[in-house]
Amino acid sequence: MLRGLSYHDSAESFSPAWGARSTTVGRKDLSKLVAELKTRKRIGVRDLARLAEVDASTVSRALRNDPCVNEERARAIRELAEQVGYRPRPLRSKHAQAVGVLIGSSRADRIGGKGEHFLERIAWIAQQILGERHLHVNLECILRDEKPTPIPALVQQNRVDGVLLAGHPPVDLVRAIRELDLPAVAINDSVERLGISSVRSEPGPAIHECILRLAAWGHRQFGLLLNELESPTAKARHQSYQTSLRDIGIEPDPAWLVSDLPGELAGGREGVRQLKARGPLPSAILCSNDWLAMGAMQELHLQGCRIPEDISLVGHDDLPFCEDLEPTLTSIHRAEKEIVAKAVDLLSEEIEHGIGEPREILVEGVMVWRNSTGMAPARRAGQS
Incomplete structure (x- = not known):
């Protein structure tokens, strides 16, 4: 006993x-x-x-x-x-005044590619915010597919006071970090998946606003293009899409969803081709990021579709190039700096006061309406 x-x-x-x-x-x-x-x-x-x-x-x-x-x-x-047999982490005479930023990627040759730009921005923003707080940053990239996931040296050698994780890191790595009692906070992931505190974007209100306005403009068919359906961010966007459609009395058609698409522009082009192969294109297409939306725009132009006269197109992330496309791209703005700042606040709290129960903080996205969206073709025809 x-x-x-x-x-x-x-x-x-x-x-x-x-x-x-x-x-x-x-x-x-x-x-x-x-x-x-x-x-x-x-x-x-x-x-x-x-x-x-x-x-x-x-x-x-x-x-x-x-x-x-x-x-x-x-x-x-x-x-x-x-x-x-519990043993605390080795005590230092003082904090290292350093934070690790661990970035996950699916393949080594994709680190730094177009599809990884979100992670590059997150790393850059984290470096800025931590630098303003006079903290050093140790950045390391992790391959999600490597099994077992090696524990980074910066963690093993006790060189950091805590870590920020982005890019959907492997669960086994996060579990190893937890067993070391090292404070850790995830960016754009979920407490449910990782078991640590997380700050992520909440797409629900913006997607609801998007579908509600498009429905008011006469749209009744809504396509959705996603990369990895099982990622926490894609799941959240898919669930918000389904809920919003049902809220206005439209049952989502499985034929409208194309998932597990490749990254970058190729995924958007492939998504449009798959939708086209299943029947008439929906009058509105939502994409899980702006790169998919730009690829979809290219493919729609190739197929002779006019945007927004024939198809309304919506991206996600509100990247700077949205203003440079023709037509300009309607998108959902994700407050990346606010997300990272809140993650740093959570991590600082754990470093100073100890690791508590995991918390999840949601930062709502905001619709940015531009020229790639408009009335449904049938509504336009009725007004002509």
Whole structure:
């Protein structure tokens, strides 16, 4: 039996002596959990929190002898940590005053390609914001497809106080970072997937506004072009698209969705060709990023379609070239600087006060209407 914690023999269960939670862990389950933890290379704060049935922030404070934590509870947590072999990260005499920025990519030859420009901007913005706070930046790229994912040297060698992760990093890498009790915050990812705090764009309100206005202009068929359907950002945009259509009484047609398209311009061209092969093109096409939209625009022009007279086209991200296209591209603006700034704030909080329960912060996108959208062909015909 772990000292400072108690078994309740009649219920054959285990619970903290302080009664922090009403849930209990079966005796066999507890023994199995403790045995599992002892086999790990490193036991983290979240592991202790799961075993003690308290928040990770409470464990962090108890291990720091924070007077805000009840004395009995803190003592029990420290004894539990000793029982399972918890060892804190090596202490420094001072912080490294450095943050790691880990960028994920699907292939080495795509790092720096057109489809990776979002990640380049995120890295640049992070460097600017962290520099303004007098923090050094250590940047490293990670291949998502490499198994097992190697832990970057900047993490292993304790050279940073925390890390920002972008580009949908592998879950096994994030798990390894968590086991090191290193503060980490994801950019444009989800708490559900990674188990760490995250700041991401919220496309829902802007997509709803987009579909509502296009419907008011007479549109009833809405195509959607996506890259990786299973990525958190693509999932969020797909769900918002479906919800918005149903809100106005239109059931999404599976034939309108083209997903898992290649990146850059080729994906947009391929998406239009696939839609065309399935039947008449929808009168409005939404794209998950501006590169897809620009490729779609090229293919529509090649097929003799006029924009917006025949097809209304919408991008996402509101990149600078949207103003330079002919016609100018309607897009959803993603507040990238605000997203990164909020992620840095979250990370700074974890560095200074310890790792707490994961939080997810959403930053809403904003519609930017330009000349690539207009009334549906049938509505135009009725007005002529």
